[in-house]
Amino acid sequence: MTAGPLARFTVLDLTRVRAGPTCVRYFADWGANCIKVEMPPGVAEGDMGGPRHGPDFQNLHRNKRSITLNLKEPEGKAIFMKLVEKADVVVENYRADVKFRLGIDYESLKKVNPKIILGSISGFGQDGPYAERAGFDQIAQGMGGLMWITGMPGGGPVRAGIAVADVGSGLHCAIGILIALLERESSGQGQWVSSSLLQAMISMCDFQAARWTLAKDVPGQAGNNHPTSIPTGVFKTKDGYINIAASGDHIYKRFADSVKAPELLTDPRFSSGKLRAQNRDALNEEIDKRLATFTSAELVEKLNKAGVPAGPIYKMDEMFADPQVKHLGMAHPVHHPKLGDQEVIGQAINMSRSKHDKWTATPEQGEHTDAVLKEAGYDDKAIASFRQRGIV
Secondary structure, eight states: OOOOTTTTOEEEEOOOTTHHHHHHHHHHHTTOEEEEEEOOTTSOOOOOSSOTTSHHHHHHSTTOEEEEOOTTSHHHHHHHHHHHHHOSEEEEOSOTTHHHHHTOSHHHHHHHOTTOEEEEEESSOSSSTTTTSOOOHHHHHHHTTGGGSSSSTTSOOOOOSSOHHHHHHHHHHHHHHHHHHHHHHHHOOOOEEEEEHHHHHHHHHHHHHHHHHHHOOOOOOOTTSOSSSTTEEEEEOSSSEEEEEOOSHHHHHHHHHHTTOTHHHHOGGGSSHHHHHHTHHHHHHHHHHHHTTSOHHHHHHHHHHTTOOEEEOOOHHHHHHSHHHHHHTOEEEEEETTTEEEEEEOOSOOOSSOOOOOOOOOOOTTTTHHHHHHHTTOOHHHHHHHHHTTOO
């Protein structure tokens, strides 16, 4: 078993729900000492992001340790600041003003540890006209432009089926923190890193957003069709549907040859990329007709063999049964003392030398409070007193 390439770093995790925990999870999965700070039992703490023993919470908080600490109490804040002294990173996703009210904003943390890096995730940014608004993934999807480029043309706005803005902001904040850790090696100083759901959503719109900034083109809904690469989309087969990407003259010819449809090459409506774009609906209809005699599996095999990108469209159970997905280890085993053997979602990063294979299940609330406080220098008597008074 290896400790992981980030084992030398300690991250204090003040996050909840999804965006913040996603950020910290990258550090936890690669071996950092991630300490999840939670309110003591019986003290209201807001939305955790679903039941503790539910799939979402268990997947978000693996590989962390958990302590309970009431930051609203002066002694609780003092304990937290003692942890900050030896930590490398603090991550929070409160509303923009909360950290200042609690006295754990960057300037306050910096006085205790000049090398500390604070990672903050908010809905709309740390300042500006919407800074105090609560962030929610679907709100950011709408404001970030995604919902008017998702769904069938004329069908009204459609949300993505995953929390794109939450996960994206968590990823962006994690990258920012890693950049700050690298910069700290030369400067010796920490800094405040922040991202937001809205920024992440706009960034992840990528080429669709650039169509407006660079060409003043407002992208619309294209349904299952790729907005600019034609023909690329979902096509009906004898027994279901598959995705095919056959844009570009060379791949389009391979596709037509593979399905034995030379007329798709000679039809004047489809004889060039520009014409295929102009007549996309007619082309899709003609393609569906010719695929009706093939099963999905036959076509995926045949097209890939010919160098035409194609793939099945899986439900979740089918996806995890795929041999390539199994080979990639995207269902990662962990053992929970109460829930038994589980599979959480594996990391999408592979490294040739650095590993972290000692994964642990999501801890119980406050499971590591005593151990962490002892590491910080508190003895059994002090810890017992904290418990008695609701500090931990």
